Amino acid sequence: MISRRQLIDQIKQKKSFLCVGLDTDIDKIPEFLKNYPDPIFEFNKRIIDATKDLCVSYKPNAAFYEARGIKGLQSLIDTWKYLPRDTLNIIDAKRGDIGNTSDKYATAFFNEEASGMSFDAITITPYMGNDSVTPYLKYDGKWIIILALTSSVGSKDFQYLETGDGYLYETVIQKANTWAGADRIMYVVGATKSTEFTNIRKYAPDNFLLVPGVGAQGGSLEEVCKYGITKDCGLIVNASRSIIYAGNDENFAEAARAEALLIQQQMEVELEKAGVI
């Protein structure tokens, strides 16, 4: 569990607002790891060891683990257990269902006794509205991170629809803001559209924004910060593939660290520019 205050303190201390996305794919990890009993966990463990002083958050995407059935879920559970307890540990699951079912998803990801895992935050898809979101908030101190504007091409299909009250993604933020405050809700905002941050900050001046799409998906950190950073930072920027697959041999963890360090150094510049540190 990590509060808003603890998250901000950690950003200042590490001079970083980096989230490392653990989208670990058996077909992309170094060959030599396949001799280990659980190559996925072994990969994650080494990535975590190599990056934990440079990032404030980790984000495994559930799909990559689910694709491997039982052994994938075991890798996810073991990864969760290995994650530092002072980073914001996000399960990128993009769940959304009616109330009694969302209760079960909340159990799956927030209740260690039941499922073996207790992440600090979960990503949520908003389409089903209020009752698909609020069950997660029953867990004291846990965060929900609601999809607002995503970085994929498909985001144009619905998120930019005019609802009379702005674009759909703006309506999502305005409505979700009535469910809980900036101490419990973050929003996913795709970095390929950095000029939209000005707009989003009108509706979500204090919320942390989880920004995917810097790196492999092509967003620019400087642009994101120009429009999105706040006095408390207010940003968690995710990089997955560009860090975890920076190398593909025995030195992959060092290569990942080097890449994470480059991003952390850019982040330090931005934090100073914005007066956060």
Added chain:
Amino acid sequence: MISRRQLIDQIKQKKSFLCVGLDTDIDKIPEFLKNYPDPIFEFNKRIIDATKDLCVSYKPNAAFYEARGIKGLQSLIDTWKYLPRDTLNIIDAKRGDIGNTSDKYATAFFNEEASGMSFDAITITPYMGNDSVTPYLKYDGKWIIILALTSSVGSKDFQYLETGDGYLYETVIQKANTWAGADRIMYVVGATKSTEFTNIRKYAPDNFLLVPGVGAQGGSLEEVCKYGITKDCGLIVNASRSIIYAGNDENFAEAARAEALLIQQQMEVELEKAGVI
């Protein structure tokens, strides 16, 4: 794998368009089952045995299994293995993510070799648009079932937003219809709003609609059919709790069968009224 033709044939043969929702909750199943090595699977097995001649589809909701971690996933895999091969076996997972991640979810639910399961259909949340949906269509003959109008209270938050082109849920259907035909796409349409079916049939005249909310959630089968049935039936109506928890002792499977039979008999009347059989 079950084609549109096979589904329609089975509806005519069984005189039923019932889907049994396997939302199996360890806290709600009969006490005596807890002596079995896997109480959840044992429950599902007996429900399936008792209902398979009365329904054309089964739909486990992933959340109920995920909430139990590794042992829950094992129950889901064993349940999938036990499901009849001529029913439409739907995983109610409501997934949605960017392209390369949706690929992984498709693997999780459609690729037996990788994950241990290969359902015939998956429910999908549309918020992320096109690329969150199309990876599933790469699997020949598999279905996607897109959330359009849900039966929860939260459906009012976004699904009824005016987009200039009708309500958001209508826009979702119109857009998704450009991605694939009625042989690959179904829509989830909540039965608590049966008058909306007339409207939905304007945009989706041929698609099968998966209708939750009859039974525990309060929808009326007659109303749904009045507005939603087509010459090919075009409906799959789900009941979960009202069937699977009809009894709570050693005779629970017989009680479930009795409840399923009641619904099947109503369905037979509606199929005759509509001239499907």
